[in-house]
Amino acid sequence: MSSTSHAEHAYVAHHFHSAEQQKEAGTLGMWLFLAQEVMFFGGLFCVYAVYRLLNPDAWLAGSASLSVFVGGVNTTVLLCSSFTMALGVYFAQTGDNRRLFQALVATLALGLLFIAIKLQFEYLPKYREGVFPGANWGPYGHHYGHLADVANQGGLQMYFVLYYIMTGMHALHMIIGFGIMVVLMVLARKNTFGPQRYMAVENFGLYWHFVDIVWVFLFPMFYLVR
Amino acid sequence: MIDFRVLPEKASTFAESVDPLYWFLILFVGGFFLVVCAVVLYWGVKYRQRPEEDRPSYHPHAIKLEIAWTVVLVIIALGIFVWGSVLFFRAYDAPDDALEISVMGKQWMWKIRHPNGMRETNELHVPVDTPVRLTMTSQDVIHSFFIPAFRLKQDVLPAKYTTMWFKATKTGEYPLFCAEYCGTEHSTMGGRVFVMEPEAYAAWLRGEGGGEAPDDVLAAGRRLYDRLGCAACHTAGVENRGPLLEGIHGTTVEMTTGETVVVNDEYLRESILNPSYRVVKGYAPLMPSYKNQLEDEELMNLIAYIKSLPKQQVAIAEVK
Amino acid sequence: MSEHHIVTPATYLKVLIALAVLMVLTIAAAEVHFGEPFNLMIALAIAVTKAVLIVLFFMHVKYSSHLTWVFVGAGFFWFIIMVALTTADYLSRGWHSPFTG
Amino acid sequence: MATVVTDPNAAPAVHYLNWRKTVASWLFSLDHKRIAILYLISISVFFFVGGLLAAAFRLELLTPEGDLMQADTYNRYFTLHGVVMIFFFLIPSIPAVLGNFLIPLMIGAKDVAFPKLNLASWYVYMIGGTLGVLVLVTGGVDTGWTFYSPLSTTYANTNVFLAAMAAFVTGFSSILTGLNFLVTIHTMRAPGLTWFRLPLFIWAHYATSIIQVLATPVVAIAIFLIAIERVWGVGVFDPALGGDPILFQHLFWFYSHPAVYIMILPGMGVISEVIACNARNRIFGYPFIAFSSVAIAIVGFLVWGHHMFVSGQAMYSSLVFSVLTMLVAVPSAIKIFNWVGTLYRGNIVWTAPMLYAMGFLGLFAIGGGTGLFLGVTGTDIHLHDTYFVVAHFHYVMVGGAVMAYLAGLHFWWPKITGRLYNHLLGKLSAIIVFIGFNATFFPQFLLGMQGMPRRYHSYREEWQLLNIFSTSGAMILGIGFLLPVLYFTWSLVFGRRAGANPWGAKGLEWEKASSPPSPHNFDHDPVVTEEAYAYTGREQLSV
């Protein structure tokens, strides 16, 4: 029982009739996966919407304690990584595995930079100064002292609960992306990709851009509350 | 099996108005089921495959039929919806003159307090033929106050007030349950509702029928009002810092967003605990939050006190 | 794969620049006070524009089949349903029955 | 239909069951048929676990006092019963077993679009299941399957975290299965198989998959937030932080209402197949049944608030959810009419699957009809969280979905295993299940009307009689469910060979594939030239 009769290329799996069909299936599958992701983050955004509605003052205060500058830099970093990723897809489509490899390296580097900035300038300082919901909550250090005056301390904590969970979930998606990127880099090194075979890169690109889009919303929603 | 009934005894105006809908639904769905069964059996026998018969397969094209039954179903469904919703509207807001009783749920008992401060646990005494409004909250998890004889139930939540109102129509003793699963002893969290003649209720309120000693809710509320310094802002003449609270209960106020809100217990509670959520039009969001400074019990006293403040002529003039 | 459209780096670059401009715009808009709901609406409008650009160009949806459009749309459509019906509950909590009270 | 299987009635020498024999060839198989069997075995185990828990707490309910077990034990049992039955049995049941097995066969494909993902789904499911079993052995969980906060986040002192994780993980299995089916149905149909030639089973699974992909992630995140609050101490639904427990209910039901359609829609697909075949008739109103599935899937997303009429949700929201609930009931009713219509002027054969399917019709009519009582705000106030709700959902889930699942299992068993079971026993079990089921759950409608709240370990004395009926019924029902296990197992060894098409049914899986099918499903790639259900009325049974 073999299906070689239909296999135009070695990489067309046995149950597909053609590379065309396989590609279509791959693309559809990826988009459905992203639709699933939309709803996954969507649940969080829904929580965000309700609590912002209920605690407008806490949102103002919380947002004022984040640095628009750091956020802006990070947004730029992420947009650039999306750009390099898009280039990567182009190089995969044109079969330029060397440049693809470089594009992936750039994307990975930008992604790591994003995480590094996030940790160094946002998570860690806040954590040290007690701007972290829970038992250690106590934003009374010199940087965030003004938070202590906010009347609605509960709502303020809620702002930070969501801030950590949502940006953390976003970061987690990036970290998963790093792993896949490394695999793609190895494959690019082996000259795997070409005009007939670039689905893996393209689909990963979709994932990466999606993660970028999530940040495009997180940025104004947390940093730019006015 | 003596005295078997499908629905329990009915003892409230709501029960009386909703029971016909139950009966209609029972007959409608039961009838539908019987018709389905009858048709299946009849055709099932009539059209069973017989070797001697050659009955070619049937090719239905019954668009008109399909549309007809769809339309009929939609009409019936919407009819039922309207019927039920009208009842729901009625069950929702209490008449203005309702007797106010507060209910506190906690694992696993109901604490009840009457307007004069009389308290009881797992029992609720109410006068017959009088609208009663329960303002309810919970100290821990979600519970649900359920009186089958009244056909009413309402979840009781922590950090939030929910209300339920009824007008009992028949004196007697009726079971009371907690209907929302709330942990180990959920099934024992219940008690009895006593519907009494108004005189008997009045006597009971005076402590003649047992129950715990009443405490003075309004005095306690007034003490809090003074201690927390509410009057610093909510007094006529203080440059309009905060709106006047006299006679505010039951009125409609407009928010900065243009939304209008009816002042009820839940709104008062929210105004005290989370004042910036909805800000009254014409005022700045100055008021501090009193969250975590007030016990549930204290908050209820405070609110009772605010509600007791009489409507004043000045107040109305001031607001204008 | 004749029908497959390859997007060129030049297009990507233009999109990147547009995205950067929009980002600056959204920060700038946040510094101006337009009053209660408007700041939020502007921020969201810009974010949506950015997302659409990414989806159309970086993610090639502009050149994809109708089915892809439908799937992309479905995700966002259902998300809107969820948020709309949930927040509607919170927004209408204070409303009262027209019959009584 | 040009080509015919070489000899349809001879059991093929090589088929998917025997072509490789090692354990690894099963555990790492990418063949959708083998994966279906893996699911069949695992969900059956969970069904019996859930059923035995039910039997245990039903025994407790024989008497009003709580004498057989502690309240805590009782609470754990019904919670696990609900969690196991919903997440580990019913949601995967028809899609993962029958859907997996049949979708490629019905559309003339060699496999699903992503066979590796398919296998991965099963592993994800098993990881979730293992976590579930761990919950069971490490003290259980007692929050109710609904995980309402703040009980679940703060007050319960059982293994909520692990249970939440079990449900979370299993959710992804469901998402991946749905994703796989959607892509398969879109891209892998045989030449000539246009959308309106698809069997209704496929339409039903298509609709189901939409829900799986778009709704499940929301419950995943909601449960994840519960888990975080549990571990971290502060959290998203914590009233002390201005959090709102009702928001959790919104997120939970945003999934869990559509989830009830994940459970019933595939069952409806099965029923369409079984009725058309056994009535030897074209299905009445094909496009109406097809589109009503899609309508249910879509409108089903808009009604979740009907679980929250007395929760403190705004009144106007409740009304909106109520009217949409009424509307979502209409397509289900339309289906019932069309199924009954299919019998008209047919040539009906009363096989075991047909008996199950007719049982489904009656029980689903009652279950769905009582859903109307609950969907109307005015009447739900009294019935909410009483045994009326328990009876309602068992009528739709057991009387509806499980009956449909059994109908399907009886119908396709010859295809799956190549063997026939004892037909008389099959019919007997259908009748026992029907009787036992009604005896168990009909009294619960009365209990609920009278106001008996659910999740009650002890209850008022006047309710004892009805509870005795219910418990006795549950024992009959248990036997009814045990019976198929016995004769199915028996048939595996001693059953007669089935032949490719013992029912005389239409459809690629019957007409073009052997029983059991070959590893790659078809010897020749099928081409479809006619509509589904082209029955002539003269097809003969050979069972």
Ligand code: HEA
């Ligand atoms: C397979 C699962 C399944 C299915 C298919 C359904 C189908 C329906 N359900 Fe059910 N439901 C559950 C599983 C299911 N449900 C579960 C598990 C719960 C409880 C969860 C918990 O709290 O633990 C629940 C709870 C539940 C509630 C909440 C009750 C409460 O807690 O207070 C409501 C309220 O509206 C409801 C309504 C409906 C309706 C209207 C349908 C409709 O889709 C039914 C449509 C079918 C018909 C209508 C067929 C019969 C036709 C007629 C009778 C003809 C007349 C029809 C018209 C005029 C329209 N269900």
Ligand code: HEA
């Ligand atoms: C698919 C879903 C599903 C299925 C199939 C079932 C099947 C059954 N359920 Fe379940 N049930 C739920 C889903 C389901 N249930 C859910 C979601 C809840 C809500 C939980 C909550 O509140 O959180 C619930 C709650 C629930 C309650 C309410 C508990 C309470 O509120 O206090 C009751 C009470 O009678 C009950 C009974 C039964 C019975 C008797 C069966 C029977 O059909 C089971 C029959 C099967 C067997 C008995 C096992 C197989 C047989 C044998 C091994 C033979 C030997 C056994 C005997 C002879 C007894 N269930």
Ligand code: CUA
């Ligand atoms: Cu309190 Cu149940």
Ligand SMILES: [Cu+2]
């Ligand atoms: Cu529902």
